[in-house]
Amino acid sequence: MIGFVLRRIGVSVLILIAASFVMFNLVAISTDPLEDLRQSSLPNKQQLIQARIQLAHLDVPAPVRWAMWLGGVAKCLIPFANQCDLGVSFHGAPVTQLLPTAMGSTVQMVTASLVLAILFGLMTGILSAIRENSGFDSSFTVISLFLFSLPSFLAAAMLKSFVAIGYNNFLQDPVIPIWVSLVIGVVMGVIVQAVVGGDARRRLIAFGINFVITSGLLIYMSASGWFLTPAIGPVALPIISIAMAVGLVALLAGLHQRRALLTGGIVAVIGIITYFSIQGLLDRATPLLIVVLAVVAIVVGLAVGYFVGGDDRKQNMRIGAILAFLISLLILIDRFMQSFPGYMYDTNGRPVATVGSGTPGYDPNNMWRSGLDVFFHLVLPTLSLLAISFAQYTRYSRAGMIEVMGQDYVRTARAKGMPERVVVVRHAFRNVLIPITTLVATDLGALLGGAIITEYIFAIPGMGQLFQMSLGPGDIYPVMGYFLVIAVMAITFNFLADLSYAALDPRVRVR
Structure with missing residues (x-):
């Protein structure tokens, strides 16, 4: 088992490194991180462009920047060193603080x-x-x-x-009309009798009990103001x-x-x-x-x-x-x-x-x-x-x-x-x-x-919003931070799934 775990960890690390290389270079090739500044009419446009180039190392080829980023990721594995470096966003915020x-x-x-x-x-x-x-x-x-x-x-x-x-x-005005309570009781009764199954008598008893309980509870909750003081x-x-x-x-x-x-x-x-x-x-x-x-x-x-x-x-x-x-x-x-x-x-x-x-x-x-x-x-x-x-x-x-x-x-x-x-x-x-x-x-x-879509619709400042807001302007380091978290979670869950097979199926044995 120990050998299997070590092999899986080694393979997972190699997959993570290869996938990060592909992701980094795809983002670098498909986006222009200086486009918004080039289209700007600010008088200090050139100074802002040079500042961003220095901040994001845009004058360095993408594969070399990936190697630099990977070195910062490796520092995260050193316990208690507090040297984790995942880069900074265009606004100067460290990715380790955004994540x-x-x-x-x-x-x-x-x-x-x-x-x-x-x-x-x-x-x-x-x-x-x-x-x-x-x-x-x-x-x-x-x-x-x-x-x-x-x-x-x-x-x-x-x-x-x-x-x-x-x-x-x-x-x-939390009041449920009685007829609505009765209709909901009928619907719940139909569902429960279908789950219970059996002969007609058993189904009828299940329907009646559930209808009375559901309708009675709704009428009581409406009359007592339960929805305001639950x-x-x-x-x-x-x-x-x-x-x-x-x-x-x-x-x-x-x-x-x-x-x-x-x-x-x-x-x-x-x-x-x-x-x-x-x-x-x-x-x-x-x-x-x-x-x-x-x-x-x-x-x-x-x-x-x-x-x-x-x-x-x-x-x-x-x-x-x-x-x-x-x-x-x-x-x-x-x-x-x-x-x-x-x-x-x-x-x-x-x-x-x-x-x-x-x-x-x-x-x-x-x-x-x-x-x-x-x-x-x-x-x-x-x-x-x-x-x-x-x-x-x-x-x-x-x-x-x-x-x-x-x-x-x-x-x-x-x-x-x-x-x-x-x-x-x-x-x-x-x-x-x-x-x-x-x-x-x-x-x-x-x-x-x-x-990603859900967080955009509900305006939730989560990982999806961070990815979306960073990918458009080519802010590569927050995008890679998102990728790192998602990739580690996916690899971890697949690893746990493999381990679960042995517990669920006695025929599966890890040698």
Whole structure:
């Protein structure tokens, strides 16, 4: 394994060097970095031209400038030397100072959209495969194909017009008519009964329960003013925590596993008690404290699963850790929602932003309101990028699951009398992840490419905007900084994908 890793690192470095040489020279040949100054009517035009030539070493041939730039990149590998040199822009700003600021928004958008696309795409694709040729399958096939063919700029424009402006207007008088609540309840009921499947009686029960719950919640939220003062609350959070415990145990172990149920119940009770006991602490929370609390929650979940033990201790530990993380995330979401009225006041009642990655000069000295500001600025760009990837994961996971469910080992597992849950989760799902792993590595490049257009439409000062504003005038060093970050991320994700194959497929062995 060590030899494989070292070989891959060596090959990756050679690929990175060769690609940087091609990129540097293409930009140098295809652009004129002095064009804007030559067309200028300023009296000191010649002095400005000479200053730019000296600043960017434009009097040196492009291959030699690339070698000089590569030497500066090599200094970045020296630990604690603080000598990293990626060049300077035409405005005299070091690229090492431009990149961290630009990377923040882009990494947040791409990471969130990638994770959400994988989660929702896998769930939808697997459900479509299990309910093959059903109404649910046909509906999401049409939706995924529509999203796949939707250009990113059009998705961004539609989100700005219909979601941001529409929701901000709705918050001025957040009342949902009863007939709209009933229609939404009917739609959700139809979707859920299609997912549940079974005979007509089972579908009708699923439709009725979901219709009542969805319509009732919407009517209650509208009548109580929940949209202006949202919160999960001390009543709903325990109910949701217990429901998540039951659902997670049913998915991973089965409700007949008493020790798994005991693990889920204990972790849920600990999470509910924690919710009521740390509210005062969360008022003074910092990002570091949140991370520490999340780690502690996962450790507690692992400990509960370990001490409950049983025939499958690892499974109980897995259930405890996942459930502890989900309940922690639920508590975190509730705390952010409690801060929404204050943020609503700070934004004059229009919280969903359409431009920028944050409100200029906004510093509420409150982690929760600052987090809401980042969320409402990046939620629409993230959804825009999500539309690019969601369809791919849905179609790949659906096709992979249909193929796997027809394999001999799946039929053998069913013939042994294993529950369908075990067949899908333990036998089929793991093999579906193998092609998805490759897709994740390649999809990263598509997301980063889409980020250029998305950041332009939403006026986000990220990596895409840095690349676009630098490439036009031929400002080569910021362009190479963008290339370096993107290339390293792509190579790293492909490397991790190769390592993941051995963990997912026992037949793959690295010698």
